[in-house]
Amino acid sequence: MRILVTGGAGFIGSHVVDQFVEQGHEVAVFDDLSSGRREFVNPKARLVVGDLTDSNAIERCVAEFRPEVVDHHAAQIDVRRSVEDPALDARTNILGALALLGSCRRHGVRKFIYASTGGALYGEGRFLPATEDHPINPESPYGVSKHTLEHYLYLWKRLHNLDYTVLRYPNVYGPRQNPHGEAGVNAIFIGLMLRGKRPRIFGDGEQVRDYLYVADVVEANRLALSKGGGEMLNLGTGVGTSVNDIVRELKSILAFEGEALYEAPRPGEVKRIYLDA
Ligand SMILES: NC(=O)c1ccc[n+]([C@@H]2O[C@H](COP(=O)([O-])OP(=O)(O)OC[C@H]3O[C@@H](n4cnc5c(N)ncnc54)[C@H](O)[C@@H]3O)[C@@H](O)[C@H]2O)c1
Structure with a gap:
């Protein structure tokens, strides 16, 4: 498969890239290296340095690489910064992601895997462990922006037949x-x-919090290549x-x-x- 991993130079995305490369997939990484690092990118993957908020850059990348699957990890991830500057957060996490969805639609991407958050989405736990049916009450602009893309994905499947799996991560840790x-x-x-x-x-x-080892998150991304279509799923230890x-x-x-x-x-x-x- 040809898979585009956005944020593939970052902590979690780079491990996902390693797994996809190991499985024999052809992988490209789109990352602006704002927090990601060039040396984390698997040498067998193609690195495209670009900013998600630059819709021309993302369009060029998708048009040239023609991925079948997009695994979306690039994001503004700083909760405190999102509180101080919600518009900056929304520019990457909502508008940037929408530009990516537009390119997916134009270039026939089949499936979209989305690294969402369970930790920042449900708000204060009313019942624990929280299931996917728990009320959604984000307590930061980051939680709002991450959740917003889930709505677009639900809609994009209906409007444009783009399949998706949303993975709601807890607190991830590891190398x-x-x-x-x-x-x-x-x-x-x-x-x-x-x-x-x-x-x-x-x-x-x-x-x-719920702390999950990064290899388990990678495994969920691997499974999402062929399973979990149209689903929004928590990852976690409970x-x-x-x-x-x-x-x-x-x-x-x-x-x-x-x-x-x-x-x-x-x-x-x-x-x-x-x-x-
Ligand atoms: N780490 C966690 O515990 C956790 C929990 C829930 C969800 N997530 C989600 O997982 C994903 C990866 O998080 P991470 O912890 O690996 O963080 P990270 O900062 O290591 O990875 C994010 C990557 O996205 C890139 N990036 C940021 N803004 C960009 C932009 N505008 N254009 C292009 N690339 C950009 C960064 O350079 C970096 O490589 C994020 O979407 C995050 O919301 C992480």
């Missing part, structure tokens, strides 16, 4: 996650502790883990003696969410 980023508590804490620095916790550390739990585990694994620093909670973050996959 290549940025330890200097705004999200990805495991990578950030490991990075700090390895440098002998105390991890900073926003709030009381009792916020609960187990909630608190930030304090993570600090305790990492302290013991890394033999780190210091204590965490506690700071003010951040706006736009829910207290408890974990997902029924």
Whole structure:
């Protein structure tokens, strides 16, 4: 198959690319390298450096590569930045994605796999683990923008016969996650502790999330190449883990003696969410 992975130079997307290449697919990556890294891109994949908000760039890429499947990982992923500048977030996550959908339609793409979010979509968990039927009440512009594309996908299938599978990720962790980023508590804490620095916790550390290893996310993307058409599916462990739990585990694994620093909670973050996959 010819598969275009947007955001394929990023943490999760680059692992998905590796898996598709290993399976013998022909893979192209569209990425502006804003947070992704050239060296993460599998050498057997074709890298097209471009910005999703540039509709000409994405059109050229799809027209030339002619993918059968688009696996969409490129996004503005910073929840705090989305709170500060919702329009910037929407430009990439909604308008950029719409430009991509337009190109998919014009060039006969068969299927669209979408890396959505379960962690930022349901809002405060009313029942846990949250199923796909849980009410959708995003508490950040990021959650709103990520969810908006799901509506377009549902509609695009009806209007233009583009099949889709939406994968709602929980908090993903693993190699290549940025330890200097705004999200990805495991990578950030490991990075700090390895440098002998105390991890900073926003709030009381009792916020609960669902942490999933990146290889499991990759497996879901592999399955979505042939299954899950027209479905919106949670990925997750069904187990909630608190930030304090993570600090305790990492302290013991890394033999780190210091204590965490506690700071003010951040706006736009829910207290408890974990997902029924
Ligand atoms: N990491 C998580 O826990 C998590 C949870 C839920 C959903 N997701 C989703 O998974 C996807 C990948 O996230 P990640 O954690 O690997 O983040 P990441 O930042 O490592 O990957 C995003 C990639 O998209 C690229 N990108 C960003 N804006 C772009 C633009 N305008 N044009 C082209 N490329 C652009 C970046 O350079 C990067 O390579 C995102 O869509 C994110 O919303 C991630």
